[in-house]
Amino acid sequence: MNTPEIPAQSQDSMPADEYKMDPAPDYAPRHPGVGKLRDKVALITGGDSGIGRAISVLFAREGAKIAIAYLEEDRDAKETQRLVEEEGGTCLLISGDLGTKDHCEATVKAVIDEYGxxxxxxxxxxxxxxxxxxxxxxxxxxxxxxxxNIKAYMFTTQAALPYLKKGAAIINTSSINAFAGKGSLITYSMTRGASLAFSRSLAGNLADKGIRVNSVAPGPIWTPFIPGTLPADKVENFGTDTPLGRAGQPWEVATAYLFLASSDGSYYTGQTLHPNGGKVVGA
Structure with a gap:
């Protein structure tokens, strides 16, 4: 797969904005939907952009009704909503700070009120x-x-559990940095290690209820995280140090979430998938 070179660029906000990125991240699904998530409802936090946008569009193509929660990136969120609707789906937008338990509970309630x-x-x-x-x-x-990165995952899951039935799936985003570490991302790597441990522990806790819990640990993916975190000169040619020689695109990660969310992944719980361009890390 050939991808365009990434020029130097930076943004002064976190979360950053996808609409400002050059080139735009590639979210688009590559294959026709076959109804893998027909009649399902998915809540995707951080669904406004990056990997979250790609997941939202792919899940909509596979028949799911979508709700996306995000902080304040309204322009990106509305574009994701438009893309979901282009797939024939519906997309509920919920903005606010998921770092507070009250908002996590309100977010899940909004999903239930909308979709049941x-x-x-x-x-x-x-x-x-x-x-x-x-x-x-x-x-x-x-x-x-x-x-x-930690409390939001725990609080949102707590709020969701009363509504999740046998066959439901929880998927937490981790990172290659939870396994390999990163000297300049100590705090972030710590939190991604927490989401990994959370996934493995919760999987054991919920197995007898028939609820599967897994994680995805992306490597260098071209999302708003990158210009929002790195100085411009570090963004240029981002991802070229991987064995595949390029950054990954959000659509290449979204497929891992679809596998784990659908019946394709019915025998997976407590596991981690690694879309990272070929970097070998611990399981």
Whole structure:
């Protein structure tokens, strides 16, 4: 697969905006839908852009009704909603801070009020920034990262559990950095390690209820995380250090979530898939 070169660029916000990226991330599904998620309802946090957008569009193509939760990126969220509707689906938009338990509960309630059920929960929303000078990292930044990347996953799952029935799926986004570590992303890597451990532990807790819990640990993927985290010169040619020699695109990661959410992945729980361009890490 040939992908366009990534020029130097940077954004001064986190979460960053997909509509500002050059080239635009590739979210588009590659194959016709066959109804793998027909009559299912999926809540996708961080669904406005990046991997979350690709998941939303792919799930809609496979017949799911979509709800996306995001912080405040309204322009990106409305574009994702439009793309889902182009697939013949419906897309509920829910904005706000999932780092608070009250909002997580309100988000799940909004999904139930709109659709009457919840079958797939994708805990994907997160924040990331460099913390190279770890000794001077401010307490409020650590708290913000933990709220976004750990508490949000736990609170949203707690709110969803009363509505998840046998056959439901929970998929948590982890990262290659949970396995390999990253010296300039210490706090982020810590939180992705937490989402990995959360997935494995919760899988054992819910197995007797017939609810599967898995994770996906992407490598370098061209999403708003990248210009929102790295200085412009570090963004240029992002991902070329992988064995495949390029960054991954969101659509190439979304297929892992579809596999785990659908009956294709019915014998998978407590597992992790690794779309990372060929970097070998621990299981």
């Amino acid at each position: 059920q919840l079958d797939v929960l994708i805990n994907n929303g997160a924040q990331q920034w460099l913390d190279e000078d770890f000794a001077d990292l401010a307490e409020d930044k650590i708290d913000r990262m933990i709220a976004s």
